[in-house]
Amino acid sequence: MATITILGxxxxxxxxxxxxxxxxxxxxxxxxxxxxxxxxxxxxxxxxITYDSITDLILTxxxxxxxxxxxxxxxxxxxxxxxxxxxxHGLAHCLNNLTKLMQAYEWATWPDFFPVExxxxxxxxxxxxxxxxEFSIKSSPGNHMVPVIGLRITNSINARILGYSSDxxxxxxxxxxxxxxxxLIHEATGEGPGHSSxxxxxxxxxxxxxxxxxxxxxxxxxxxxxxxxxxAQKQFKGSVKLTFDFMRIEL
Ligand SMILES: [Zn+2]
Ligand SMILES: [Zn+2]
Numbered sequence: 001m002a003t004i005t006i007l008g009x010x011x012x013x014x015x016x017x018x019x020x021x022x023x024x025x026x027x028x029x030x031x032x033x034x035x036x037x038x039x040x041x042x043x044x045x046x047x048x049i050t051y052d053s054i055t056d057l058i059l060t061x062x063x064x065x066x067x068x069x070x071x072x073x074x075x076x077x078x079x080x081x082x083x084x085x086x087x088x089h090g091l092a093h094c095l096n097n098l099t100k101l102m103q104a105y106e107w108a109t110w111p112d113f114f115p116v117e118x119x120x121x122x123x124x125x126x127x128x129x130x131x132x133x134e135f136s137i138k139s140s141p142g143n144h145m146v147p148v149i150g151l152r153i154t155n156s157i158n159a160r161i162l163g164y165s166s167d168x169x170x171x172x173x174x175x176x177x178x179x180x181x182x183x184l185i186h187e188a189t190g191e192g193p194g195h196s197s198x199x200x201x202x203x204x205x206x207x208x209x210x211x212x213x214x215x216x217x218x219x220x221x222x223x224x225x226x227x228x229x230x231x232a233q234k235q236f237k238g239s240v241k242l243t244f245d246f247m248r249i250e251l
Contacts, residue, residue, distance in 0.1 A: 002027045002134065002155045004162065004185075004249040007043040009242075010220045011189045012065040014038065018220040018245055020065040021187070024049055025153060025162070025251065027134035032056045034151070034164065037065040039072040047246055051077055052084065056130060058137070059090035060166035061148035062097045071101055078113055085115035089129050092120050093147040123147060125173050132156075140177040142168030144194040150174040152181065155251050162251050163210060167217065169193060170200050175208045183249065184210040187217035188228055198228040202235030212239040214249070 003026050008019030020037035024047070031053040033040065044051060059067050070088075077086065088095065095118050107113065121129050121139055127149075129137040134156055139149035144167045151164040163178025164185045169192035178184050186201035196204070198215055205213040213236055215228055225242055232240045 002157070002160075002251040004183075004251055005047050005049065006216070006243045006245060006247040006249075007040055007047065008038065009216050009218070009244055009247075011187075011217045012063070013219075013221065015220050019043060021217040022066075022069075023185075024054070025135070026053065027155075027157075030055050030132060030134045032058060032130070032135065032137075032153075034058050035060055035066040035166075036069040036073055037063075037067065039069040039076065041073070041076050043245070051080060052082065054086065055084075056087045056089065058129065058151065059088065059094050059098065060151070060164075061091070061144060061146050062094040063146060063167065066167070067094065067098060070098060071105055071107075074102070074107070074116065075105075075110075078110060082114040085117050087117045087119055087130075089119045089121055091123055091147045091149060095120055121149060123149075126152075126177060138177065140173040141171075142166055142174050143171040144168050150177055152177050153251070160251050163208070165196070165201070165204070167195060169196055170204050175204055178204075178210060179208045180210070181208065182211040183214060183251065184208065184212070185214045185216050185243065188215040188232070189217055190219065198231040199235055202232035202240065205232070205236040205238065205240075210238065212241070214241050214243045216243045218242070 010018035163181035
């Protein structure tokens with residue numbers, strides 16, 4: 001069985017109960033952290049997930065709410081004595097900028113740093129990101145202010161599929177990527193450019209014929225979160241839920 005643990009569900013501005021959007025997909029051997037906008041040290045500890053169980057980091061795009069925790073996480077892993085490699089996957093735009101950020105921190109001078117392996121994802125539809133015995137992950141470009149990828153994560157054991165929009169306005173390549181997914185985690189920041197409303201997330205879920213919809217990356221300062229569910233449910237007849245921090249979902 002694989003588990004999705006939501007570590008943050010907020011849009012770019014977190015609050016005391018909602019961190020910026022990031023989550024972990026765990027199998028028995030593989031722990032995939034998706035985005036890293038805040039240092040996940042505390043969130044992982046609270047969720048009882050060890051740093052060493054994180055084998056892969058997928059960065060969907062180079063915006064602060066999705067990557068700014070990565071340098072601190074890398075430093076924390078190093079200080080905690082990590083020896084095993086960490087694989088980091090993302091578009092060239094994102095990986096090149098992360099490398100520049102780490103160079104600014106002069107990380108090459110940090111002694112005995114554990115191996116960090118960068119895997120560049122091509123900016124093409126249904127590009128292969130990662131395949132192992134537990135998961136097969138593909139990505140397609142979305143439509144945002146900077147190059148971005150959405151994800152299709154297949155649990156190789158039971159063939160269940162998770163789609164993740166990342167930050168995007170409704171886009172045919174993302175709809176095609178997530179089509180038929182059992183679960184779709186879709187952003188609901190508000191209508192674009194570069195973002196989607198809850199209603200648009202519902203439309204995407206409907207067009208992609210997914211099993212159920214989880215809204216994420218929403219305005220946590222807004223008083224009536226339940227209104228987001230109502231908006232999405234007008235467009236999508238399946239189950240709609242609002243993600244919250246530390247929510248666990250089976251995949
Ligand atoms: Zn964002
Ligand atoms: Zn963004």
